[in-house]
Amino acid sequence: MTIIPPAPVEIAGLVPACVEDSGSWCATVHRLTSSDFMARHADLIIGKTISITTIVVIAILFRWLAHRAIARMVDGATNGRFTALVGRARRLRRSDRGGDAAGNPPGSQRRLQRARTIGSVLRSIVSAVVLLVAVMMVMSELGYPLGPLLAGAGVLGLAIGFGAQNLVRDFLSGMFMLLEDQYGVGDIVDVGEAIGTVEAVGLRITTIRDLKGTVWYVRNGEILRVGNMSQGFAVAVVDLPIAHSADVEEATELAGRTATERAAQDDIAADILEAPEVLGADRIGPEGVTLRITAKVSPGRQWAVQRALNGAITDAFDDHGVPRPMLYPGGALNGGSAKQN
Structure with missing residues (x-):
């Protein structure tokens, strides 16, 4: 008389029933590790791992593609192909007179500096956005509730926005100044309180040296009008x-x-x-x-x-x-x- 053993019952401390399904992750993990705990949670662990890995890979790929596109855009700007997007092609051609010690026209150096600055800012923004979205998706896969987190982030962002509104205004003003090419390094400008030669253009501060040699650090958000004596003619x-x-x-x-x-x-x-x-x-x-x-x-x-x-x-x-x-x-x-x- 042949006695058929009963099917395993999933009881704490005993072999999980899912090991009988030869095509499941549970059976595979149990066969490889002989661990009941690992086998019991294999589907959850491996499934989440695959989902999180997919999210990370897609985020890295998207960031790489975005950075590559920005790099190509910067390269196009340095070669004069991007100037139409900022509406300054004609004025830049007029300013390309003379040259530097290396034989490069000053307008090209101006476009190169502006394009590199904008490209650096865009890359930082893309990286921050991709990282934020990827982290939120991973947390969602792990079962963390995003509602309270988003609400808290909104309150924190609102508080930071009120506290750092001058910083945000300086940053946005600097971005528009770069995009519109209002002035660049080497230009002689009148920004109201300071008149002199621009030595550095940042996203928050513009550095100007006047005729007496005094260096002025002017916040971009405080510049209401700019008189440029070095553009075109x-x-x-x-x-x-x-x-x-x-x-x-x-x-x-x-x-x-x-x-x-x-x-x-x-x-x-x-x-x-x-x-x-x-x-x-x-x-x-x-x-x-x-x-x-x-x-x-x-x-x-x-x-x-x-x-x-x-x-x-x-x-x-x-x-x-x-x-x-x-x-x-x-x-x-x-x-x-x-x-x-």
Whole structure:
């Protein structure tokens, strides 16, 4: 007589019933480890492990693809293919005059710096978002309730938002300044309280050095308007005071001829984009008449051109005896020649 043993009953401390299912994780784990505890929880452990591993792999793959796309975008920006997205292609082409010591146009260096900064910020944002989503999905797989966690995170985020609203405003302002290319390193700007050369552009702080050498650290969120003297082109403005007794037409013709001759000389010829324009009498006051001459020049070179034209025209006025306003020691005005023998 053949006796058939009863099927195993899953009782604490005994072999779990699932080991009889040869195709289950329970039977496989029990066969490999001979552990009743591991076999009893095999489906849960292995299933969750596979789900969590899948989430992690997908998150890593998505982050890698996103970083690769950002890197390609930065590469396109440095080669001029991304400028249309920020709407500055035409202005950047105008600013690509001259070059640095390595022969690279300054506009390319400007685009390279801005693109690298934006790319770094985008990569950080992508990594943070992917990490947050992956952690939440893993916690959901492990059975943790996300409702209280999200509610707590919302309250914490609201508190941080109120406490760090100035920091958030500085960050957003810095992002828009970079995207819109309002200014860059090396530009001469007027941001209200500080006027000088931009030495560094960050997401929170812009560093400016003024003409006296003072370094100003300006928060991006506090910059309400920007006057950039280094984008596209600049204008050299030369004001020439002459006395009321001077022949305005003759002085204007002499100033224009001298400015044209001086602009053709090698030291400033490369900086002048258009020939000097004589605007004539710009202002008439009790001290005399002011003639004005303007010239379109390369960005940041307006002061050098102004000094050169001022010096040349002053010498020409002196040589031709054009009378100009003068002050007696007591402060009274008198029209006379600037050259005294």
